[in-house]
């Protein structure tokens with residue numbers, strides 16, 4: 516039977532081209548509303564998405580012939596995964612495609628925070644030559660704690676080899692460690708880490724996981740890097756910890772407020788107080804959810820999805 520795939524977000528062209536070559540019929544619709552797509556999804560066996568809208572129960576009920584959802588990325592929070600699985604719809608994701616980008620971005624954030632690169636650069640460009648207040652820290656000898664030791668966490672730990680750091684990882688699964696990190700309990704990680712990097716998905720279990728109580732359970736003041744999901748951290752609590760000195764610096768690629776529109780987030784009236792603090796703090800580095808967003812990952816994500824679909828349907 517001919518299989519029809521609907522692409523609702525734009526991706527690297529190789530995805531479309533290679534699926535075409537092995538006989539899938541590809542259609543794209545990047546502009547119709549969710550409702551309009553719901554009305555035609557019954558015609559498709561596959562859907563390729565990034566994160567344009569939520570694939571919820573209502574959508575899945577209409578997708579009578581859907582066999583797979585391919586998410587060109589790592590996070591699956593925009594899909595009702597349990598419901599999809601209950602309907603025998605396969606979930607295909609591509610964390611292998613952007614894990615290296617996320618790992619390099621996380622490392623870049625640590626090095627930038629430790630060496631005040633951001634602040635020193637901004638100062639010099641505004642005419643200030645300031646050495647003493649930009650004295651940095653060294654990564655060597657520090658202990659880096661990674662929470663979430665899947666694709667992203669492992670890729671990040673691998674990058675840390677060569678920096679003479681101890682790498683600890685915590686994961687809800689047992690025995691996930693590899694040669695790059697030692698798996699420990701959460702209590703041990705909190706006792707020993709100088710740097711915390713989050714590589715967990717956003718789930719009901721991880722939502723607001725990093726709150727003031729959690730932060731204060733760390734033995735030492737520490738730096739935090741978040742390239743996972745903004746809602747894993749209670750931003751107001753992070754700010755309180757930055758103000759108290761318990762958190763020494765933060766590199767945040769993701770924000771709790773990402774679903775707010777840009778206009779709302781930056782309007783004087785609506786900017787959350789905690790976000791205003793982050794915008795001004797010298798020891799906070801912010802990037803707009805670009806950790807996995809490189810030219811290389813754009814292509815690799817597409818290739819991973821193609822390979823997984825081809826393998827599932829034995830096409831070559």
Ligand SMILES: O=C(O)[C@H](O)COP(=O)(O)O
Pocket residue numbers: 565566587588589590591613807
């Ligand atoms: O989950 C991911 O792969 C990244 O966070 C990127 O997500 P995006 O496809 O929503 O940009």
